[in-house]
Amino acid sequence: MADLSRTAAIVGVAESDEIGTVPNKSSLQHHMEAAANALDDAGLSKSDVDGLFTAGYSTYMTGDYLGIKPRFTDSTTVGGSSFIIHIAHAVAAINAGWCEVALITHGQAGRSSRAPVPQDPIMPTLQYEIPYGFIGQPINYAMAATRYMHQYGEERTRQALAEIAVSTRKWALMNPKAAMKDPMTFDDYHNSRWIAWPFHLFDCCLVTDAGAAVVVTSAERARSTKKPPVWVLGAAESHDHLGISTMPDLTSTVSRHTGPAALSMAGLTHGDIDLAMIYDSFTYTVLITLEGLGFCGPGEGPDFVAGQRTAPGGDFPMNTSGGGLSYTHPGMYGIFLIIEAVRQLRGECGERQVPDCGISLVNGTGGALSSTGTVALARD
Amino acid sequence: MTQQPYSKPLPTPQPESDFYWEKTKEHELWLRSCNDCNQAYFYPRDICPICFSRDTTWVQASGKGTLHTFAIVHRAPTPAFRDDAPFVVAIVDLEEGPRMPTNLVEVEPDPSAIHVGMPVEVVFEDVTEEITLPKFKPAG
Ligand SMILES: [Zn+2]
Numbered sequence: 001m002a003d004l005s006r007t008a009a010i011v012g013v014a015e016s017d018e019i020g021t022v023p024n025k026s027s028l029q030h031h032m033e034a035a036a037n038a039l040d041d042a043g044l045s046k047s048d049v050d051g052l053f054t055a056g057y058s059t060y061m062t063g064d065y066l067g068i069k070p071r072f073t074d075s076t077t078v079g080g081s082s083f084i085i086h087i088a089h090a091v092a093a094i095n096a097g098w099c100e101v102a103l104i105t106h107g108q109a110g111r112s113s114r115a116p117v118p119q120d121p122i123m124p125t126l127q128y129e130i131p132y133g134f135i136g137q138p139i140n141y142a143m144a145a146t147r148y149m150h151q152y153g154e155e156r157t158r159q160a161l162a163e164i165a166v167s168t169r170k171w172a173l174m175n176p177k178a179a180m181k182d183p184m185t186f187d188d189y190h191n192s193r194w195i196a197w198p199f200h201l202f203d204c205c206l207v208t209d210a211g212a213a214v215v216v217t218s219a220e221r222a223r224s225t226k227k228p229p230v231w232v233l234g235a236a237e238s239h240d241h242l243g244i245s246t247m248p249d250l251t252s253t254v255s256r257h258t259g260p261a262a263l264s265m266a267g268l269t270h271g272d273i274d275l276a277m278i279y280d281s282f283t284y285t286v287l288i289t290l291e292g293l294g295f296c297g298p299g300e301g302p303d304f305v306a307g308q309r310t311a312p313g314g315d316f317p318m319n320t321s322g323g324g325l326s327y328t329h330p331g332m333y334g335i336f337l338i339i340e341a342v343r344q345l346r347g348e349c350g351e352r353q354v355p356d357c358g359i360s361l362v363n364g365t366g367g368a369l370s371s372t373g374t375v376a377l378a379r380d
Numbered sequence: 381m382t383q384q385p386y387s388k389p390l391p392t393p394q395p396e397s398d399f400y401w402e403k404t405k406e407h408e409l410w411l412r413s414c415n416d417c418n419q420a421y422f423y424p425r426d427i428c429p430i431c432f433s434r435d436t437t438w439v440q441a442s443g444k445g446t447l448h449t450f451a452i453v454h455r456a457p458t459p460a461f462r463d464d465a466p467f468v469v470a471i472v473d474l475e476e477g478p479r480m481p482t483n484l485v486e487v488e489p490d491p492s493a494i495h496v497g498m499p500v501e502v503v504f505e506d507v508t509e510e511i512t513l514p515k516f517k518p519a520g
Contacts, residue, residue, distance in 0.1 A: 127391040128423050129481045131513055133469055135389075135457035142451035143471060150449070150496035196469075197452035197491055245422075245471050245481035250449060 012042025016211030030107030030211025043226030051099030079366020172322025234266030255292030
């Protein structure tokens with residue numbers, strides 16, 4: 001494989017103008033606002049963009065709406081991890097000469113949309129899962145968490161999920177853009193209502209309206225952009241099932257492949273990571289992703305996150321934006337992980353800034369724990 | 381009393397699964413199995429997803445299995461499931477090897493009554509004239 005480490009950089013990131021509950025804007029408006037904001041962040045204009053990437057919608061649709069006619073187009077859609085995977089595709093396309101300025105956009109009026117996302121009627125899940133009520137990820141992920149509890153202990157798993165929910169909320173309180181503004185105690189967590197046992201309400205991500213965009217460009221071009229470049233050191237992607245019932249092992253995501261592969265490409269070890277940005281569609285997602293990425297072994301996640309280790313002041317800063325659990329989650333959250341990692345690496349995070357943040361590992365999960373993408377990012 | 385029309389989502393059988401859904405109507409559970417790698421698999425596909433062999437066949441399942449995992453749904457995912465909540469979604473390890481999604485029925489929707497690894501057996505619910513859903517209950 002060609003050595004693409006450090007050959008392209010992220011030079012612009014942004015959310016859409018307003019995120020949270022935004023009833024007066026469509027999903028495509030969120031795409032466009034975020035795109036304009038991210039290009040502004042990079043000091044680039046629409047006319048510089050020659051590569052277009054999105055998920056959920058096709059670049060057909062976003063290209064038309066944004067008025068962009070790309071030389072390179074990629075609508076890879078594998079759930080919320082898609083945008084992490086787009087980073088890798090952008091690096092490859094830039095190195096191949098297919099494009100020079102790659103714009104990745106996301107927008108979803110997850111809370112207020114007037115148009116539900118249509119489903120392809122031949123999906124096997126529509127025959128074999130949906131009729132039983134396997135509808136919506138809280139139900140699917142809850143079944144996976146039950147299996148984890150069976151294998152590794154219900155009480156220690158429960159405590160780990162609580163640790164993750166509570167620590168993530170602490171970070172959200174330091175992010176002015178976070179949807180959740182109230183502190184959460186352990187009692188609040190344990191007393192929150194059941195959604196799908198074993199999941200409480202506070203095991204589940206928010207549903208918000210939001211957009212986000214990321215601009216990736218070549219090493220050469222990155223030298224002249226407005227903000228310092230954030231280098232892509234390593235990247236990897238995979239998926240191993242569609243519906244939850246065909247997941248090979250309910251306690252292990254393909255982060256077990258993408259984590260080590262991205263670290264290897266980057267030439268990094270776990271000890272080099274200053275900030276972990278881990279997709280938190282659910283508390284459980286974080287637990288098994290930390291294991292999959294190799295920060296600890298299978299079944300060791302509860303010990304790893306114990307004692308608010310991932311909270312502000314802890315020695316393993318994680319999900320400092322407040323995550324999908326407490327900051328924003330319009331439906332496919334992965335791009336927001338990138339935004340926070342880049343802001344932390346640039347030192348733009350104010351009160352929640354991780355001191356000396358030089359390297360971040362970002363992992364996205366999509367579908368029913370189906371896909372993962374991992375990137376390692378670093379400042380100069 | 382008039383029966384409420386069935387409002388929950390229904391499967392749309394595809395060419396590879398017509399036989400599966402015809403057999404559930406007869407209250408039988410049939411699986412696809414590969415003659416080359418000798419493994420049964422779920423869901424039905426003409427070509428074996430394990431080894432890509434085209435030498436595959438239908439076999440009747442015993443209907444027995446163990447509970448691989450479950451969740452108890454308190455917040456109905458759509459209005460059609462509102463009267464069912466709390467209900468149990470489950471994944472069952474069939475005796476023949478494959479794992480299948482289903483509902484666990486004829487059991488209290490309470491984590492103290494349900495255990496991963498418990499033996500279960502198939503029951504059939506004729507939900508419409510056209511569709512019968514295989515579900516599972518604790519083995520008696
Ligand atoms: Zn085979």
